[in-house]
Amino acid sequence: MTVTDPAGNPVGTDIADPNGDFTVTVPNTEVKPGDNLTITPGEGGNPATVTVPAETPTITNQEITPDGNGGYNVTGKTTPGTVVTVTDPSDPTKTVGTATADTNGDFTIPVKGTDVTPGETLNVTPKDGTPVTVTVPKDTTTTTTPTVTNPVVTPTDNGYNVTGNTTPNTPVTVTDDGGNVIGSGTSDGKGNFTVPVDGSDVTPGGTITVTPKDGEPTDVTVPANTPTISNPAIVSDGKDGYIATGKTTPNTPVTLTDAEGNPLGSGNSNENGDFSIPITGMVNPGDKVTMTPKDGTPSTVAVPDTTKATVTDPKITPTDTGDYTVTGNTTPNTPVTVTDAGGKTIGTGTSDGNGDFTIPVDGTTVTPGEDVTVTPKDGNPSTLTVPAKTAPTISNPKVTPNGTNYDVTGTTTPNTKVTVTDDNGNILGTANSDGKGDFTVPISGNKVTGGDTVTITPANGVSNTAVVPDATKPSVTDPTITPTDDGYNVTGKTDPNTPVTITDDKGTTVGTGTSDGNGDFTIPVKGTDVTPGEDLTVTPKDGNPTTVTVPTDTTTTTPTTVTPTISNPTVVPDGDNYNVTGKTEPNTPVTVTDGEGNILGTKTSDGDGNFTIPVDGTKVTPGETVTITPDGGISNTAVVPDATKPSVTDAKMTPDATVTTSSLGQLNLIRK
Known part of the structure; x- marks a missing residue:
């Protein structure tokens, strides 16, 4: 028995035993999954085809641990992108959890405590793979009191973020020095948490307390919220002067100075933090101007040369993939370079015939808050400040009656403060989203009227609106x-x-x-x-x-497009006729044609992908090659056997296993 690869090279041989059985070992270095191998008995016997199977997914490092809320997390590692299912062995049809392994093969599957019993064994199975078992712990109680580690308070545009680590999936409360709750959230599956706190609720230098539910409180000091300048720029005033622009903390004095510290002008940022300050002193193109917010961090930019190319309306915006796009306008057909704070090039492009340009920037090359420089060839540099990768938004906003009052609900970024305001900007209520991003903000019924529109705003994010329902009208x-x-x-x-x-x-x-x-x-x-x-x-x-x-992730319901292929194609005699067999995608039409393209038979594969297609014996000749094609897929071939020559029956290929049969022989290629 000789086994050859798709190129006709021998990859294994063996001699059938007195019963006609044989096993050929093929090194996995010689073939790859999906290869069609040919098995030929003796000298000039009828060839048979087997397809090298895909690696069977396995699971390693499987573990089940309590999640702290009465349930469990099943974790482990398998082939990346593989669906993993947890089932009850006593009832294999009962699925208690499922998830898809990430790009590293890691998976975490939540299991409700009500679906399992401490001490019972669960099956954890990768799709088309080998199952393993885990045993539900008998003691789900937390033996140690939750504590907070690495607590940090970081300034934001509107206040602070309190971050740290505690027991996974544990509610965390932040209180001021008077014991008043000023923020709350829930730690994630790894114990990390972020709790937003409004700047008006705390005092720089003061102490706040971070407490996990039923845990030990930890004190942390509020840092000074040092103002900074973002997107600093100097632009022409249209005459002979210049204007300094940028963004900082709202209602903050900003001072302009030259390289020697001489004053060049001053002004205040508005309620949004934007400022536009005329430069009153003498400056020349190329001179450095420093903008300093009161008690804050200065930023320096150069006075542009109006005779050189300049970028107008520069912007840097995050993309859905975690990267950024730098856009703007300059002289038409001009190369533009984007550099980081260290002067390293992180993006290049060329403006079009209208001067517009769009330059992609890898999100891993910059950090939110960092300044990047955009420079047209031989032109004036412009400075942009990298924003956060994703600004929180509000999805599925709703206002529903709650007695004589209302609840405003929706979804945003987890652990984010949400504020509801009326048409005049008056605050109607605030709350924090939970660990999944869901929020409920109660508002008083005497502050709104049916038909009113309320605005829902996540901290540092994009607002959305909802309408207060009229109880006399139909609602959804x-x-x-x-x-x-x-x-x-x-x-x-x-x-x-x-x-x-x-x-x-x-x-x-x-x-x-x-x-x-x-x-x-x-x-x-x-x-x-x-x-x-x-x-x-x-x-x-x-x-x-x-x-x-409209959801942005349809991966859980949108089927993956798979190009059908044919594996293990075989032609076997059936009296004076033949049957063409093999395997493809389930429920797929399959057509058999001769060397001239004439159709010899068609059939649809079953739910497992197997098919058997009868072919009239008068339409083919022993030794002839037929082509087997799945609908919309890739063809494969098989040879009509010659009854006067040795043949191989029940040819199979299995990884790392030996299967024996009686018959003229079975090929079992052991991958070692």
């Missing part, structure tokens, strides 16, 4: 938007038999439907009509509008 409860193969389904509940309309953020109708006799409705929305992250409005006829946000 439990509105949800979920991905489908070609778009989304919007579901919810309202008054029975009520028309419901869905509009996009421009007011264009993207879906309509009518609730059933129970008030339930499902309305399909085409994926081409909306954009992930966009807010849609769901309105029952003559009723209160409700907002849902």
Whole structure:
């Protein structure tokens, strides 16, 4: 028996025993998963084909640990991107948790405490892989009191972030020196937490206390919130002078000085922190001007040369992938370079015929808060300050009645302070989002009226709005938007038999439907009509509008496109005819053709991907090659056997295992 690779090179040989059985060992260095190998018995026997199987996923470092909230986390490592499922061995159909391994192969699967029993064994199985077991701990109690390690208070634009580490999934409370709660949050699965605190609630130099639930309090000192300058620039005033611009802490005095410290002007930032200060002293192109916020950190920029290329309206914005884009306008068709604070080039591009440019910057090359310089060739440099990679947003904002009052709910970045204001900017309520980003802000019913619009703003983030419902009109409860193969389904509940309309953020109708006799409705929305992250409005006829946000992650429901292939193709005699067998993607049409492309037979693979296609014996000749093609996939071939020559039956290839059969022989390629 000779085994050859796709190029015809021998990769293994063996001699069949008196029963016709054989095993050929093929080193894994000689082949790779997906290769079609040919097995030929004797001299000139009928060849058979086997396909090298993919590596079977396995799990290592499996462990189950209490999550601190009555449940458990199952962790481990497997092949990256593999779906891992936790099941109850006594009822294999009962799934108690599932997750997908990350790019490193690591996975964490939450399991509810109500779904398992301490002491029982659970199966942890990678898809198409080998299961392992873990045993639910019998004692889920925390034997040590939670404590906080590495507490740090960091200034932000509107206050401070309190960070640290404690027991995973534990509520954390921050109080001032009078014991008043000024912030709260929940640690993540690794125990890390971030709790935002409003700057008006604390005093620089004062002490605040950080306490995990049922744990030990830890004191930490509030640092001075030192003002800084972001996006400093000097621009022409359109005459013979210049204006210094930038952003700092709101309502802060800013002083301008030259390289020798001589005053060049002063002014105050506005309520948003922006400032624009005319330069009153004498400066020349290339001179350095220092901008210093009161009690803050100075920033220095150069006076531009109006005879050289200059960048106008420069911006740096974060992307969804964690990188940045630098944009602006300069002289048309001019090379532009972006450098970091150390002068290292981190991005290049060329302006177009209108002078516009867009330059991508790798997010790993810069740090939020760092200044980068944008310079057109032989031109004036401009300074930009790197923003945070993602600004918090509000999704699925809703206002729902709660007795005579209301609850404002939605989702934002975890552990983020959320403020609700009325049309006049008056604060109606504040709260912090939890560890999953969900929040509920109670507001008094006597401060709003049905039909009012409220604004919901995450700290340092982007606001969204919601409408206070009118109790006399139909409302939508439990509105949800979920991905489908070609778009989304919007579901919810309202008054029975009520028309419901869905509009996009421009007011264009993207879906309509009518609730059933129970008030339930499902309305399909085409994926081409909306954009992930966009807010849609769901309105029952003559009723209160409700907002849902198009999800940005559809990976859990969108099927992965797989190009079908044919593995283990074989032609076996069936009386005077033949059967063509093999394996492909489940429920896929498969066609067999001869050397001229004539169709010899078609069939659809079963739920496991196996197929058997009858071929008329009068249409093929022994030794002839037939082609087997899955719909939309990659073809493979097999040879019609000659009954007068030795053949191989039940050819299989298995990694690291030996399987024996009786018959003329089985190929079992052991990968070692």
